[in-house]
Structures are given as C-alpha cells and as structure tokens.
Amino acid sequence: MEFIYYFGDVFSPVSFALLLVGTIGGLILGATPGLSPTMAVALLIPFTFQLEAAQGLILLGAAYTSTVAGGAVSAILLKIPGAPANIATTLDGHTMAKKGDGAKALQLSFLSSAVGGVFGVLLLIFLTPLLAKWALAFGPSHLFWLAILGVTVIGSLDSSSVVKGLLSGCIGLWLATIGFDDIMGAQRFIFHPSLGGGINIIAALIGLFAIPQVLTMFAKGRQASGAEVIEVKKHSVLDATKEMLRWPRALTIGTITGSIIGLIPGVGGQIAGLVAYDQTRKFSKHREKFGTGHPEGVIAAEAANNAMVGPSLVPLLTLSIPGSPTAAVLLGGLLIHGIFPGSDLFDNHPDVAWTFINSMLIGQILMCVFGLYVAGMAARVAQVPQSIMAAVVLVLSVFGAYSVQSSMGDVYVMACLGVMMYFLERFGFSAAPLVLGLILGPIAEANFIQGSMIANATDGMGVYFLGGTLNLFLIAVVVASIAYSVWMEVRVQKLVARGEAKS
Amino acid sequence: MKKLILGAALALTGLASSLAAESYPERPIMMMVSYGAGGATDFQARIVTMTAGNEDALGMPIAIINKPGAGGRVGWNWFASQADADGYTLAAYNVPHFIAQSIKGGVQYSTDSFEPIANWGADPAVFVVGADSPFNSMADVIDYAKANPGKLTFSGAGLFVGHHIAALQIEKAAGVKMAYIPTKGGGSAAMKAVVAGEVLGGVNNLSDAYRAASNGSVKILGVADLERSEFLPDVPTMMEQGLDVDNSSVNFRGIMVPKGTPQEVIDKLAADVPKMFENKRVASKMSAGGSPMHIMTRAEVQEMWAARQATLEELLKGL
Numbered sequence: 151m152e153f154i155y156y157f158g159d160v161f162s163p164v165s166f167a168l169l170l171v172g173t174i175g176g177l178i179l180g181a182t183p184g185l186s187p188t189m190a191v192a193l194l195i196p197f198t199f200q201l202e203a204a205q206g207l208i209l210l211g212a213a214y215t216s217t218v219a220g221g222a223v224s225a226i227l228l229k230i231p232g233a234p235a236n237i238a239t240t241l242d243g244h245t246m247a248k249k250g251d252g253a254k255a256l257q258l259s260f261l262s263s264a265v266g267g268v269f270g271v272l273l274l275i276f277l278t279p280l281l282a283k284w285a286l287a288f289g290p291s292h293l294f295w296l297a298i299l300g301v302t303v304i305g306s307l308d309s310s311s312v313v314k315g316l317l318s319g320c321i322g323l324w325l326a327t328i329g330f331d332d333i334m335g336a337q338r339f340i341f342h343p344s345l346g347g348g349i350n351i352i353a354a355l356i357g358l359f360a361i362p363q364v365l366t367m368f369a370k371g372r373q374a375s376g377a378e379v380i381e382v383k384k385h386s387v388l389d390a391t392k393e394m395l396r397w398p399r400a401l402t403i404g405t406i407t408g409s410i411i412g413l414i415p416g417v418g419g420q421i422a423g424l425v426a427y428d429q430t431r432k433f434s435k436h437r438e439k440f441g442t443g444h445p446e447g448v449i450a451a452e453a454a455n456n457a458m459v460g461p462s463l464v465p466l467l468t469l470s471i472p473g474s475p476t477a478a479v480l481l482g483g484l485l486i487h488g489i490f491p492g493s494d495l496f497d498n499h500p501d502v503a504w505t506f507i508n509s510m511l512i513g514q515i516l517m518c519v520f521g522l523y524v525a526g527m528a529a530r531v532a533q534v535p536q537s538i539m540a541a542v543v544l545v546l547s548v549f550g551a552y553s554v555q556s557s558m559g560d561v562y563v564m565a566c567l568g569v570m571m572y573f574l575e576r577f578g579f580s581a582a583p584l585v586l587g588l589i590l591g592p593i594a595e596a597n598f599i600q601g602s603m604i605a606n607a608t609d610g611m612g613v614y615f616l617g618g619t620l621n622l623f624l625i626a627v628v629v630a631s632i633a634y635s636v637w638m639e640v641r642v643q644k645l646v647a648r649g650e651a652k653s
Numbered sequence: 654m655k656k657l658i659l660g661a662a663l664a665l666t667g668l669a670s671s672l673a674a675e676s677y678p679e680r681p682i683m684m685m686v687s688y689g690a691g692g693a694t695d696f697q698a699r700i701v702t703m704t705a706g707n708e709d710a711l712g713m714p715i716a717i718i719n720k721p722g723a724g725g726r727v728g729w730n731w732f733a734s735q736a737d738a739d740g741y742t743l744a745a746y747n748v749p750h751f752i753a754q755s756i757k758g759g760v761q762y763s764t765d766s767f768e769p770i771a772n773w774g775a776d777p778a779v780f781v782v783g784a785d786s787p788f789n790s791m792a793d794v795i796d797y798a799k800a801n802p803g804k805l806t807f808s809g810a811g812l813f814v815g816h817h818i819a820a821l822q823i824e825k826a827a828g829v830k831m832a833y834i835p836t837k838g839g840g841s842a843a844m845k846a847v848v849a850g851e852v853l854g855g856v857n858n859l860s861d862a863y864r865a866a867s868n869g870s871v872k873i874l875g876v877a878d879l880e881r882s883e884f885l886p887d888v889p890t891m892m893e894q895g896l897d898v899d900n901s902s903v904n905f906r907g908i909m910v911p912k913g914t915p916q917e918v919i920d921k922l923a924a925d926v927p928k929m930f931e932n933k934r935v936a937s938k939m940s941a942g943g944s945p946m947h948i949m950t951r952a953e954v955q956e957m958w959a960a961r962q963a964t965l966e967e968l969l970k971g972l
Binding site: 348 | 689690691692695696703718719720721722723724726727730731734754757759803804805811812813832834835836838841842844845848849851852864865868869938941942943944
C-alpha cells in the first residue's frame with residue numbers, strides 16, 4: 151500500500167504538467183505512423199536530462215502508456231498500425247471506421263485501453279515479486295513453444311481459409327529469415343544492401359497494411375470520385391461505455407491475456423493484441439462477425455495491448471533486466487540519474503519508483519479522457535474524399551517507414567511488400583497472418599537454436615524441449631489450439647454440406 | 654575603386670578556402686550508432702556528445718542516428734560504403750566487435766575503412782554466475798569445466814562480440830571446452846539467462862553486471878581486463894586467478910569518421926573531441942550510470958586498433 155503515500159507527488163504542479171505533456175504528446179506521437187512507443191520514449195530521453203529523476207520518469211511513463219493507445223488512432227482511421235501492438239485493432243477497427251462508426255471504434259478503443267491499462271499497472275503495484283518469478287520462468291524452450299502457439303493462431307486469423315492463412319504465415323516466416331542471422335551472423339537472402347538488417351517490422355507493417363489500401367483507393371478513385379461520402383455517425387461516450395460493458399468476455403480475455411503475455415521478456419508487447427483477439431474470437435458467440443467491424447475485436451485487442459504496459463516493466467523494475475526495447479530505453483532514463491532499477495530503486499528511491507508507477511496509473515485515465523475528447527473529431531477523417539485520402543496515407547507511409555531509422559532502404563522494403571500484398575489480397579490472402587509470421591519467425595528460430603545449444607551441452611534435446619511442467623502445458627495448449635481449429639473447420643464444412651443437401 | 658573591391662573579393666575568397674577547415678563545423682553534426690536506442694552504446698554516445706554544442710567543445714550539436722541490426726554490421730556497412738566523408742558524419746565504434754566481424758568476413762568494412770578520432774569508454778567483460786551458484790571463483794568454474802568437458806553452459810551477447818572473445822580467451826587459457834551460448838537481444842538477454850538459471854554462468858558487460866550484482870541477483874567472479882575496475886575493487890582480474898586473459902575483449906567505445914575525411918577536419922576533431930569527453934558534467938553522468946570512462950587520443954586508438962587486429966586474427970583462426 152506504499153504507493154498511495156506517494157500519490158501526492160504526481161499532483162505537484164510541475165509533475166502534473168509533465169504528465170499532461172507526456173500524455174498528449176504521446177497520443178500524437180503514437181498516432182503518427184512509424185513512431186513506435188520505443189521511438190517515442192527514446193525521443194523524449196534528452197528532455198529528461200534537465201529534469202529531476204522522478205519528473206523525467208513521469209514524462210517517459212506517461213508517453214509510454216499513451217503512445218501504445220495512440221497507435222490505435224492510425225490503426226482505426228488509416229489502417230496503418232503504429233506498432234505491432236495495434237495490428238489486431240485494424241482488423242475490426244478500420245472496418246468500423248469505413249462504415250462510419252469511427253467515433254465509436256475510437257471511443258471503445260480508448261475506454262478498453264484504460265481498463266486494460268489500469269489493470270496492468272495494478273498488477274505491477276501489487277504482484278511484482280510474484281510476477282518477476284513468472285517472467286524468469288520462460289526459458290528458450292518455453293519461448294519456442296510459445297512462438298509455435300502463435301503459429302497455430304495464424305491459420306485462423308482473418309483469412310478466407312485456413313490454408314491461405316497458413317500460406318500467408320509461411321511467407322511471413324520466410325521474410326523473417328532475410329538479413330544477417332542474429333545468432334550465427336550468417337547472411338541470408340540479402341539481395342540488396344538495404345536488407346542487411348533484415349526486414350524492419352514497422353516498415354513492413356506500414357507496407358503490408360497501408361499500401362494495398364492506397365492502391366485500391368487509387369484504382370477506384372477515378373470512377374467513384376466523391377460518390378462515396380461516408381456519413382460519420384455521432385456516438386456519445388455514455389453509449390460507448392455501455393457498449394463496452396455489453397462485452398465483458400472480450401474485455402476480460404483481452405485484459406488477462408495482455409497482462410500475462412506482456413510479462414514474458416522479448417515476446418510480449420508484439421503479440422499480446424493478436425493473441426487476445428484470436429482467443430476472444432474462439433470464445434465468442436459471434437465468431438463469424440469478427441473482421442466485419444465487430445466491437446469485441448477492438449475491445450479485446452486494445453484492452454490487451456495496454457494491459458501489457460505495466461507487466462512489461464516488471465523484469466526491469468525488479469531485476470534490472472529490460473524485457474522489451476521500450477524498457478531498455480526507460481532503463482537509460484533511470485541510469486542517467488544514477489538510479490539502478492531493482493532493490494536500489496525501491497529501497498533507496500521509493501519516491502521515484504512509486505511516483506513513476508502512480509503516474510502511469512493516472513496517465514491511463516488522462517489518456518482515456520483526451521482520447522475520448524479527440525475521438526469524435528478524428529473520426530471525421532473518414533469523410534475525406536478517397537483520392538485525397540490515398541495521397542495522405544501514401545505520404546504518411548513513406549514518412550513513417552523512413553523515420554524508423556532514417557533510411558531509404560526501409561521505404562523501398564515498405565513499397566515492395568505493399569505492392570506484393572496488394573496482389574496477394576486479391577487472391578484471398580491477408581496481411582495479419584503474414585505479419586505474425588514475420589514477428590514469430592525470429593523468436594522461434596533464435597530460441598530453438600539457443601535451446602538446442604544448451605540442450606546439446608546438457609540433458610539432450612528430448613528432455614530439454616519436452617520435459618518440465620511448463621513445456622508440457624504449452625505443448626498441450628498448442629495441441630488444443632490446433633484441434634479446436636480443425637474441429638471448427640470440420641463443423642463449418644458439415645454445416646455447409648448439410649445446407650447444400652437441403653437446398 | 655574597382656581594383657580595391659576586386660582585391661577585397663579575392664582576399665575574401667582566399668580567406669574563405671583556407672578557413673574551410675578552420676571554420677569547421679559550420680552546421681550540426683550527425684553521429685551514427687549501430688545499436689538500438691536504449692542500448693549501452695547509444696546511452697553513452699548520447700551522454701558524451703551532449704556538450705558538443707558548447708563553445709569549448711565543437712560549437713555545434715551532435716545528433717545521434719541509430720542504425721541497428723545484425724550485431725552492428727548494418728550500421729557499420731552503411732558507414733563504410735555510403736556515409737559522406739566530409740566530417741559531418743561521425744560514427745561510434747565498438748572494438749573488438751567491428752574488428753572481429755571484419756576478420757570473420759561478410760561485411761564491407763575493416764580497420765582500414767575508418768579513421769579513429771578518440772575513445773570515450775572501456776567496458777570490460779566479466780564472468781557472472783547466479784547468486785545461488787556453487788561457483789565462487791574462476792577456479793571453481795574451470796574445475797567444473799574440466800570434470801564435465803563441454804557441459805558448462807555460459808551465455809553472452811552473440812558471436813564475434815567482446816563477450817565471445819572473452820569466452821574464447823578463457824577456454825584457451827584454461828585449456829578447457831565449455832558451451833558458449835550466444836543470445837539474441839544483447840547483454841540483457843544473456844544476463845536474464847544467468848539470473849533465471851537457464852545457463853550455469855555468463856560473460857557480460859561490467860556495467861550491467863555491476864548493476865545486477867548490487868541488486869543481489871548475480872555474483873561476479875572475474876574481470877577480463879589488465880587491472881581491477883574502480884567499480885568492483887574486490888573482484889580479481891582473470892590474470893590474478895591464473896588465467897592468461899588480457900584486455901582484448903574489453904568493449905572500447907569511441908568516435909570515428911570514414912576514410913577520406915579531410916585531414917584538417919580529422920586533426921581538428923582529434924584535438925577537440927577528447928576535451929569534450931573530459932567535461933565534468935559528462936563524467937558525472939557517466940559514472941552515475943555505472944559506465945566506466947576511458948579517454949584515449951587518436952594516436953592511442955590507432956595503436957589499440959592495430960594491436961586488436963593482430964590478437965583477434967590469431968584468436969579467431971580456424972573458427
């Protein structure tokens with residue numbers, strides 16, 4: 151309960167002003183394509199040089215929470231996921247925006263972000279020691295099985311058929327092998343110098359999601375100029391709250407999945423949204439509505455990606471080991487003031503630690519308030535004529551891909567992948583499983599190689615990868631997930647067959 | 654009158670060309686860091702360049718650009734092949750990383766592609782074990798490795814980086830075979846493997862290990878450097894423990910420019926940059942973060958690069 155004692159510090163004038171600046175700035179940075187939460191926090195680090203430790207961290211913490219939520223804005227309105235965390239949000243969010251329900255989608259996304267986010271930070275406050283043990287429990291073999299679990303999601307994610315979903319996933323897995331291999335340093339498929347570092351995930355995201363959409367808009371822009379003016383429906387915040395509470399299952403599954411997955415070092419943030427989306431769909435009674443602008447999809451994805459924020463800091467704050475790139479940047483923000491995360495932070499600088507954590511709690515709420523305020527206005531983006539919209543999205547895409555590491559190479563990669571995806575989409579393939587393959591490939595590969603090196607030196611592969619409770623549990627979940635997909639597929643086919651027999 | 658103006662103009666242009674080097678730098682300078690934002694190299698690069706805009710330093714700010722990927726290869730490839738050699742594009746180097754990578758091959762750079770300016774830091778590799786490990790000295794580790802050849806697993810941040818070099822040197826010095834496990838995700842992933850007990854030990858950066866040890870999650874058994882570190886006065890060096898391991902694996906960080914940069918610019922940078930590193934504010938921020946400073950001039954760095962090239966060629970032969 152120590153944290154309550156330090157709540158006052160958050161509301162001192164300077165701190166609160168910084169919290170506001172961090173939150174509003176974070177929302178804007180998060181909504182800018184290409185600026186991932188990690189980049190946004192890194193951009194703010196120099197400003198914290200001049201501030202006191204606690205104040206600097208308030209700025210960084212607020213920016214972290216609100217950039218994650220801000221990414222939903224471009225995901226919903228422009229179909230450009232700002233970061234891997236927002237991929238799942240595009241699936242239903244953008245469809246809603248296209249139907250004129252952009253305001254509703256944004257309101258739902260901010261409200262569920264706040265619910266997930268507050269839950270995540272509360273976990274951080276109350277269960278840190280327990281969570282730290284949990285975070286450390288995942289070794290290479292477990293992370294490998296976790297990645298395989300992710301692969302099983304691929305087949306059922308946003309595709310017209312399981313086979314096409316798996317094929318998209320395979321393309322993603324192949325794309326992930328491009329570049330220098332991270333462990334051995336071997337060169338693979340580097341047919342252009344700009345591919346040396348592999349395919350940058352942010353650039354790929356922008357290309358795969360935004361470019362096909364731009365091409366489609368250009369393609370039909372001529373004949374339908376101005377014909378397709380979308381009426382943006384007004385939607386009150388009260389209705390949005392009611393709507394969110396109508397789907398408690400999505401909110402719960404999203405929040406819990408996000409918190410658990412966010413904790414796992416090196417994996418969490420990127421796949422929390424997608425896994426939560428998939429799980430919610432599997433448990434939902436309206437399974438078939440997912441992908442067509444169903445509120446549950448937005449709620450689950452956004453609750454998950456903000457729930458991940460709090461737990462993702464556990465390994466950093468307790469063990470001084472950053473579990474994610476964003477945590478690594480925050481570590482820099484602490485070190486610059488001579489504060490070592492871990493016992494030093496909580497024992498010798500409790501004011502800094504708790505003010506930081508409290509500010510993330512207040513930051514979630516402020517983020518939600520500001521998000522709801524802009525939601526109505528931002529949704530009008532949908533009224534912009536398609537030809538202009540296409541140009542704007544294209545400019546933002548190029549800007550976003552370039553800004554990741556100031557490199558034209560990333561822009562080329564983005565453009566090539568985008569054009570490829572445009573044609574693939576016409577054959578019923580979709581971007582989400584492809585991106586999931588791109589994210590999971592390196593995780594599965596690196597952990598398999600590392601695990602097999604440890605296994606060969608110790609107990610042997612069989613014991614290392616198949617022994618132990620956690621391994622067996624994860625394998626069981628993988629099997630269950632595949633069985634469930636197969637069962638659903640068979641059932642759908644039976645239903646179709648019966649329907650045909652009747653008619 | 655005309656003659657006077659012409660004369661003045663001539664004098665001015667003459668003056669301008671000779672001033673080109675003297676007036677350097679005229680605009681902000683860019684510095685490429687080949688590791689991601691938030692990493693140790695990036696963090697230190699930002700601190701040591703924060704006073705660049707001061708009058709007593711370069712008089713122009715230095716902006717950091719990150720080009721991470723493939724253990725630094727992406728950034729250094731870019732720097733060797735595409736960066737402008739005009740003095741406005743600097744880069745941070747990590748020795749022995751880039752030298753080891755160039756010996757291993759598959760990259761577009763070697764020590765001949767770059768001109769060192771000055772060195773700011775030296776982060777030695779240390780050997781760490783979990784806090785509850787039965788090992789209490791390097792002798793314990795070596796004894797175990799001798800009794801169980803190839804079975805002692807220890808982590809480090811990838812192949813052909815300082816940690817790997819230290820691992821090779823330890824194995825060579827003790828004449829044992831151990832299982833070096835390279836991790837993806839830098840020193841922090843390697844440290845996590847040690848803390849979580851996935852491996853029996855690990856090689857890591859002194860700065861990160863110092864933090865983890867003060868947190869009580871690891872024990873530091875030895876420093877792979879010529880002298881003990883001021884941060885860890887109680888931890889003996891490898892040499893004190895009878896292992897012939899020199900400072901070849903120490904992660905030296907500094908600033909370099911591409912080959913072909915004008916000599917006057919190099920001279921100017923080589924004179925001013927070490928002074929910039931000596932700034933008191935820089936030193937206090939660096940020591941607060943547990944980052945050991947080690948300022949070396951251009952001549953000293955050239956000598957160090959050449960020495961490293963020779964040692965590493967020998968060590969990596971046959972790998």
